[in-house]
Amino acid sequence: MEQKGILLESGTNELEIVEFEVASNKFGINVIKVKEIIQPIPVTFIPHAHPHVEGIVQLRGEVLPVVDMLKVLGIPHAQYNVQQKYIVAEFNKQKVVFHVDNVTQIHRISWDDIEKPSDMYQGGSSQVIGVIKQNNSMILLLDFEKIMVDINPDSGISMESVKKLGKRERSEKKIVCAEDSPLLRKLIHDTLTEAGYVNLEFFENGRDALDYLEGLLNTGKPIEDQVQLVITDIEMPKMDGHHLTKKIKSNPALEKLPVIIFSSLITDDLRHKGEEVGAEDQISKPEIAELILKADELIL
Numbered sequence: 469m470e471q472k473g474i475l476l477e478s479g480t481n482e483l484e485i486v487e488f489e490v491a492s493n494k495f496g497i498n499v500i501k502v503k504e505i506i507q508p509i510p511v512t513f514i515p516h517a518h519p520h521v522e523g524i525v526q527l528r529g530e531v532l533p534v535v536d537m538l539k540v541l542g543i544p545h546a547q548y549n550v551q552q553k554y555i556v557a558e559f560n561k562q563k564v565v566f567h568v569d570n571v572t573q574i575h576r577i578s579w580d581d582i583e584k585p586s587d588m589y590q591g592g593s594s595q596v597i598g599v600i601k602q603n604n605s606m607i608l609l610l611d612f613e614k615i616m617v618d619i620n621p622d623s624g625i626s627m628e629s630v631k632k633l634g635k636r637e638r639s640e641k642k643i644v645c646a647e648d649s650p651l652l653r654k655l656i657h658d659t660l661t662e663a664g665y666v667n668l669e670f671f672e673n674g675r676d677a678l679d680y681l682e683g684l685l686n687t688g689k690p691i692e693d694q695v696q697l698v699i700t701d702i703e704m705p706k707m708d709g710h711h712l713t714k715k716i717k718s719n720p721a722l723e724k725l726p727v728i729i730f731s732s733l734i735t736d737d738l739r740h741k742g743e744e745v746g747a748e749d750q751i752s753k754p755e756i757a758e759l760i761l762k763a764d765e766l767i768l
Contacts, residue, residue: 479714479745559732638664646677646700674707702731717746726766
């Protein structure tokens, strides 16, 4: 799991997922979130912790929280089997351990093959961000950022950090934003608006954002007169943020558009992927104030 170079070329619109099981159900986590997979180790109980947190463990000198995926997924009266594993993950500038029944295999798939969950069965508080059909079964891709924000709301995007930046008038500047999470779309919308950026266009995946930008080229006006900045997540169904950035930067009519990748996957190990596709900058969620300062810098 230490080898992060499985997808050697950036912007392929592919990802690799680690398939794991909880109570005989199949789920997936992006392999680049995963640091390692280990056998369970002794957990120290923490009084009055969140119900989803089993306690803490010490791993190579670091103290990490252990999240009980049976409780996260609302599976009652179940116990972990003898094959149980710990998935050690890192994203949003934090490390965490997810307790699961088993880790089975790794799949390489295209974002285009991940279906968006239907509103009919997803519900307003679902942790599922995608459905992957595998032969006669399905793998549910989970929103681990939401799982962690539900446990610790302070780890999410904070409006207060934006208010400290002060008022400015940026309403004439147009920003296109690609973000698949409805919760994060609203948070990003509200914080950008608070910062003075009110001319916003949101899309839930990179493909829809690219179609919109390419459609603007039909007006005959230079793209830089119509849109001043693109902000994109990385993990999105249909087209991920790296592929979107690569498409923008490889189109002579769009390449002048500055692109900021705003994602939980911005780490020292993975920063090179955004650089390879030509992003002007990469900012880790939930650093929204840093995002706005960079937008101010890139938008003249």
